[in-house]
Amino acid sequence: MYLHELLEDLKIYNTANIPTNLLVDNIEMDSRKVSKNSLFVCIKGFNSDGHDFIGESEEHGACAIIAERQIESSLPVIYVPNTVKALALLANRFYGNPSQHLNIIGITGTNGKTTMTYLLDGIFKEYGHQTAVIGTIDMKIGNQTFPISNTTPDSLFLHKHLNLMLKQNIDTVFMEVSSHALHLGRVYGIQFNTVVFTNLTQDHLDYHLNMNDYAYAKSLLFSQLGNDYNQQKVAVINIDDRYAEVMERATSFPIIPYGLSDEAFIKAKNLELGAKYSSFEVVTPQNTFSIKSNMAGKFNVYNMLAAIAVAYHYRIPIEVVKKSLQLSKGVPGRLEYVDVGQTFPVIVDYAHTPDSLENVLESLNEIKKGKILTVVGCGGDRDRSKRPKMANVSMKYSDFSYFTSDNPRSEKPQAILKDMTGHLNDKRFKVITDRKQAIKHAIMSASKDDIVLIAGKGHETYQEIEGKRYHFDDREIAKAFLEDRIRET
Ligand SMILES: CC(=O)N[C@H]1[C@@H](OP(=O)(O)OP(=O)(O)OC[C@H]2O[C@@H](n3ccc(=O)[nH]c3=O)[C@H](O)[C@@H]2O)O[C@H](CO)[C@@H](O)[C@@H]1O[C@H](C)C(=O)N[C@@H](C)C(=O)N[C@H](CCC(=O)O)C(=O)O
Ligand SMILES: Nc1ncnc2c1ncn2[C@@H]1O[C@H](COP(=O)(O)OP(=O)(O)OP(=O)(O)O)[C@@H](O)[C@H]1O
Numbered sequence: 002m003y004l005h006e007l008l009e010d011l012k013i014y015n016t017a018n019i020p021t022n023l024l025v026d027n028i029e030m031d032s033r034k035v036s037k038n039s040l041f042v043c044i045k046g047f048n049s050d051g052h053d054f055i056g057e058s059e060e061h062g063a064c065a066i067i068a069e070r071q072i073e074s075s076l077p078v079i080y081v082p083n084t085v086k087a088l089a090l091l092a093n094r095f096y097g098n099p100s101q102h103l104n105i106i107g108i109t110g111t112n113g114k115t116t117m118t119y120l121l122d123g124i125f126k127e128y129g130h131q132t133a134v135i136g137t138i139d140m141k142i143g144n145q146t147f148p149i150s151n152t153t154p155d156s157l158f159l160h161k162h163l164n165l166m167l168k169q170n171i172d173t174v175f176m177e178v179s180s181h182a183l184h185l186g187r188v189y190g191i192q193f194n195t196v197v198f199t200n201l202t203q204d205h206l207d208y209h210l211n212m213n214d215y216a217y218a219k220s221l222l223f224s225q226l227g228n229d230y231n232q233q234k235v236a237v238i239n240i241d242d243r244y245a246e247v248m249e250r251a252t253s254f255p256i257i258p259y260g261l262s263d264e265a266f267i268k269a270k271n272l273e274l275g276a277k278y279s280s281f282e283v284v285t286p287q288n289t290f291s292i293k294s295n296m297a298g299k300f301n302v303y304n305m306l307a308a309i310a311v312a313y314h315y316r317i318p319i320e321v322v323k324k325s326l327q328l329s330k331g332v333p334g335r336l337e338y339v340d341v342g343q344t345f346p347v348i349v350d351y352a353h354t355p356d357s358l359e360n361v362l363e364s365l366n367e368i369k370k371g372k373i374l375t376v377v378g379c380g381g382d383r384d385r386s387k388r389p390k391m392a393n394v395s396m397k398y399s400d401f402s403y404f405t406s407d408n409p410r411s412e413k414p415q416a417i418l419k420d421m422t423g424h425l426n427d428k429r430f431k432v433i434t435d436r437k438q439a440i441k442h443a444i445m446s447a448s449k450d451d452i453v454l455i456a457g458k459g460h461e462t463y464q465e466i467e468g469k470r471y472h473f474d475d476r477e478i479a480k481a482f483l484e485d486r487i488r489e490t
């Protein structure tokens with residue numbers, strides 16, 4: 002595409018110097034990825050500034066530069082007020098405005114986003130849609146999966162891959178939208194048709210100033226629905242959450258409130274919650290029907306209700322929704338049982354916030370016959386203030402806690418564990434820094450009827466220590482110790 006065509010949506014400061022016959026083969030925001038005829042967009046980040054890598058981009062064959070501060074370059078430089086916004090507009094145009102041609106369902110909230118994408122993917126597939134998912138575990142396009150490094154990738158990646166999805170005849174995309182992504186403009190230019198709010202509880206207070214700031218970032222997804230009333234857009238909101246109103250106020254489109262309270266439009270009644278299942282009645286203004294699912298926990302009833310509310314908006318028949326939810330095996334690393342024939346349940350779960358840990362442990366307390374032994378840690382370079390809270394939750398709902406490392410990242414594991422446990426007087430815990438050893442201790446100490454919960458890393462197959470990722474999978478490790486235990490008896 003010609004550079005001047007590509008720039009049509011941008012506010013540009015120096016229109017006079019733009020060549021008219023320059024062909025751009027691709028757009029890049031990372032100088033290391035620049036190739037011949039790339040348009041290099043300089044982004045100022047937290048660790049470095051793209052404006053400092055002009056030289057490298059020139060060496061790799063860039064044909065022009067987009068910048069927001071004065072730079073020296075032999076190439077044509079186009080100055081714009083904000084390169085993050087420019088990147089989204091450029092990518093959108095370069096890749097043919099792909100989000101306009103797709104039904105994009107964005108899901109935000111502290112917990113339940115990944116679970117929701119799995120539930121919705123199942124329902125829409127069952128109804129014959131061609132679907133894609135972008136989220137924490139990976140990106141799925143039809144039956145293919147691709148690793149991605151952020152839950153919500155940057156705008157360049159998004160527009161590029163939405164274009165690929167269109168080429169592969171995908172019609173509906175389920176996208177987790179993190180608060181970081183909303184705050185950093187990673188979803189600028191994406192046209193969402195439906196947006197979902199699951200809940201808001203403490204997380205990421207290393208990044209957001211406070212809970213209101215965090216809620217504001219989440220509400221940007223609701224503002225992003227825009228004002229084009231020719232489109233049947235809708236916001237699906239958990240009405241039982243205290244931040245529901247913040248999301249509701251951010252959009253002028255209709256909302257579908259869901260929850261357990263009477264004001265909900267799609268609500269659940271008569272819940273029955275078991276160790277490996279949940280059943281409930283769904284009440285809509287038109288009808289009442291029952292759901293039986295293999296997913297345990299009241300929080301998963303909320304996730305299912307949200308999925309039912311979205312399906313309701315798209316007029317997907319109840320029978321299709323029921324069938325899909327009934328068949329759903331849940332999500333990898335979310336209340337996942339590790340079972341090699343031992344006499345007590347071992348569960349791996351991705352709870353890494355005080356609220357999610359509380360939800361999971363509350364659910365386990367409802368079904369427990371013996372003791373609950375919890376293995377849990379907190380990630381490094383993340384919200385420090387959630388550490389003592391997570392330890393408190395574990396102490397409150399478990400009979401014994403093994404506090405250990407999660408992903409220490411650049412921090413000292415001992416310092417993280419001190420933040421978690423420094424204030425505890427109770428003796429019902431052990432600090433075992435090595436996560437493998439902590440899992441071993443929990444599994445070897447469990448008696449028949451006890452429950453072992455290994456929380457925080459869920460589906461993750463690595464442990465990140467000082468910038469390096471080492472293979473580590475809670476499920477594999479638990480399985481190996483369970484097999485040892487069976488062999489020894
Ligand atoms: C805090 C944060 O979000 N950081 C993101 C940010 O990194 P950064 O600001 O450090 O980038 P940087 O290294 O300073 O680089 C700035 C610019 O210079 C360019 N550059 C840099 C070096 C070079 O040699 N050449 C060059 O051109 C880079 O390509 C970039 O355009 O931009 C990167 C590229 O888009 C992201 O991968 C990175 O996410 C990091 C890895 C991260 O851990 N983010 C977490 C906090 C996050 O976003 N999490 C949410 C999920 C939360 C949840 O669900 O609970 C998520 O959506 O993943
Ligand atoms: N609706 C919910 N309310 C509270 N806790 C939940 C809910 N759904 C799931 N959880 C808990 O939160 C954990 C993470 O769930 P999930 O991966 O679906 O959330 P997420 O929003 O995608 O998280 P992340 O921000 O890390 O991507 C689960 O393992 C479970 O413990």
Ligand SMILES: N[C@H](CCC[C@H](N)C(=O)O)C(=O)O
Nearest residue numbers: 353379380383407408457458
């Ligand atoms: N999306 C979350 C995942 C946390 C997972 C947990 N295992 C940790 O490393 O803290 C984050 O980046 O904060």
Ligand SMILES: [Mg+2]
Nearest residue numbers: 114115137177
């Ligand atoms: Mg997720």
